Amino acid sequence: MFCLCCSLVIMTSCGDDDSVEDISFVKGELYQTTWSGQQVYYDNQGNVKAVDHFYLEFQKEPTAYYIQTDEEDNQRKSFTYKIEGKMLYAVDGVIFGHWTILEKTKNKMTMQAFKPKKCLVVLNRIS
Numbered sequence: 001m002f003c004l005c006c007s008l009v010i011m012t013s014c015g016d017d018d019s020v021e022d023i024s025f026v027k028g029e030l031y032q033t034t035w036s037g038q039q040v041y042y043d044n045q046g047n048v049k050a051v052d053h054f055y056l057e058f059q060k061e062p063t064a065y066y067i068q069t070d071e072e073d074n075q076r077k078s079f080t081y082k083i084e085g086k087m088l089y090a091v092d093g094v095i096f097g098h099w100t101i102l103e104k105t106k107n108k109m110t111m112q113a114f115k116p117k118k119c120l121v122v123l124n125r126i127s
Helices: 002-013
Strands: 033-042 048-058 063-068 076-084 087-090 097-104 108-114 118-125
Touching: 097 118
Parallel strands: none
Antiparallel strands: 033 048, 033 118, 048 063, 063 076, 076 087, 087 097, 097 108, 108 118
């Protein structure tokens, strides 16, 4: 009976825990999409320092627009981007940096960059 119990524990506890889902962009998938977003800035201790709210409108690569929603006049600023694999490179503009996808579904994306401290962008698809 003891051997049977040990065998069951060994067989049920072994899993494929080392598997990693490869999250990446598909060329052109951001084309003509609009996202509401939050950019979360962290301090050295990992505490939230600030949060910006905005919209992103992706045009045909390499052009996109950042619309600041915390400002009274909803400032619209263009920026240049490039996607490769699991990285979005914002070449210039407000969200400048190399962003790595942490989570991605059809309607939600979470990306991380270090500027030099940790910064997250959480995007929710509008259209």
